Amino acid sequence: MSQPLSLATLSALPPAVERPRYRREALRPGILHVGVGNFHRAHQAVYLDDLFNQGRDLDWALAGAGIRPGDRAMRQALQGQDWLTTVVEMEPGAHRARVTGAMVDFAPVGEDGRAIVAALQDPAFRIVSLTVTEGGYCIDPATGAFNPQHPDIVHDAAHLQAPRGVFGVLVAALKARRESGLPPFTVMSCDNIPHNGDVTRDAVAGLARLVDPALEGYVRERVAFPNSMVDRITPATTDAQRAALSERFGIQDGWPVFCEPFRQWVLEDRFCAGRPALEEVGVTFTPDVAAFELMKIRILNGGHAAIAYPAALLGIHFVHDAMADSEVRGFLDKLEAEEIVPVVPPVPGVDLDAYTRLIARRFANPEIGDTIPRLAQDGSNRQPKFILPSTRDRLKAGADVTGLALVSALWCRFCAGTADDGRPVTVDDANAARLTPAALAAKDDPAAFLGLRDIFGDLADTAPFRARFATALGSLWRDGTRATLRRYMDGQLI
CATH class of the missing domain: 1.10.1040.10 (N-(1-d-carboxylethyl)-l-norvaline Dehydrogenase; domain 2)
Incomplete structure (x- = not known):
């Protein structure tokens, strides 16, 4: 008989299902991730789950965030199961299921990003990570340069108190932290674009320039934007997979993730407010990302x-x-x-x-x-x-x-x-x-x-x-x- 996924039912799951070996109540959020989709939950969240299973860096747990309608649906699904996710690795002749617990919260999803800006006034958040798709970086496709005429950029430069784009959210949060005397956070892109850290820096700094040239200087001097390469094939979840998870592993998960066994993360060691020891769980740190x-x-x-x-x-x-x-x-x-x-x-x-x-x-x-x-x-x-x-x-x-x-x-x-x-x-x-x-x-x-x-x-x-x-x-x-x-x-x- 299958069990709805939750903290209360973890102990009742079949022995073949791997589950967190750490006490969930010991986790404290340190990373806010914008764009919680299947890839993030099969990649960054799994690496952190591995790290927490070693009893390390428990103050680097994840909180989710988003401003798109789809983010609201994801939040609702995960909230109903205490932010847990089932990840199933698949290859011919072998399916392996694990429940990850690296996420402990998810900011409310509204019509704009004010809830995220408010959450980021907590100095415990020292990294903001992103998976907002290749097309979400407000760049000119032909040149790869930041596009200050992008509609989201134009809107957020004029309405920073209620930003509707991710870069408006980041600029508003950094501006508020600067004004409050709080240290900045690292912005870590996990999207498949060349030089993703540099592209992210140009977008954040470019919007900051439209708001206040002094804020642009602060972003470029104080905020870290590490480049990274991420890899794991993670398709969209189907109803058939949900049913198979229930039948094969006895888990009712509203939004499980099915993926390949392979994963890779290559990351530049450039952080302005510390980082978890991800090298202990297979992340490659290199200056040549x-x-x-x-x-x-x-x-x-x-x-x-x-x-x-x-x-x-x-x-x-x-x-x-x-x-x-x-x-x-x-x-x-x-x-x-x-x-x-x-x-x-x-x-x-x-x-x-x-x-x-x-x-x-x-x-x-x-x-x-x-x-x-x-x-x-x-x-x-x-x-x-x-x-x-x-x-x-x-x-x-x-x-x-x-x-x-x-x-x-x-x-x-x-x-x-x-x-x-x-x-x-x-x-x-x-x-x-x-x-x-x-x-x-x-x-x-x-x-x-x-x-x-x-x-x-x-x-x-x-x-x-x-x-x-x-x-x-x-x-x-x-x-x-x-x-x-x-x-x-x-x-x-x-």
């Missing part, structure tokens, strides 16, 4: 982008099924080996070819149930971060970009809104209203899509890329995805 970050973003995230659109156009729903498709897998293998890995700089202690093979095995894990629609969403933010930088590097080196241009052409073809068999596909992107018309126009004039300058930037003016893109897109419309992938693998897409 950029090398790990670039490797992961280009090989793993770039690989996800590479398989998402051909699979979607072929009507494939699951990532592991895409990896079992000979054309999709062959495209990925050739693209990684010939065009992506050669422009990834060396990483200390890492064999890039072995890392690429590991990524392919992780993608192929059938237990994860990761979906192509998840990988295909938000392409207007992901292409400029995961694919186009490799394209630019190869063009600068005078190298061919046939495969990378094909990735961009596949995304364009996907944005037209139909699969190869004519069935509609959902373009889940904040910019869908302009992507789809541009993609349809590109059927006859490829420049219509490359003209999205905020995405492609100067690549639209680069003749080799324009030519490869046009060839690939023409083949996709004329002959279909499968034939185009075969042509690329045979070296005939010219």
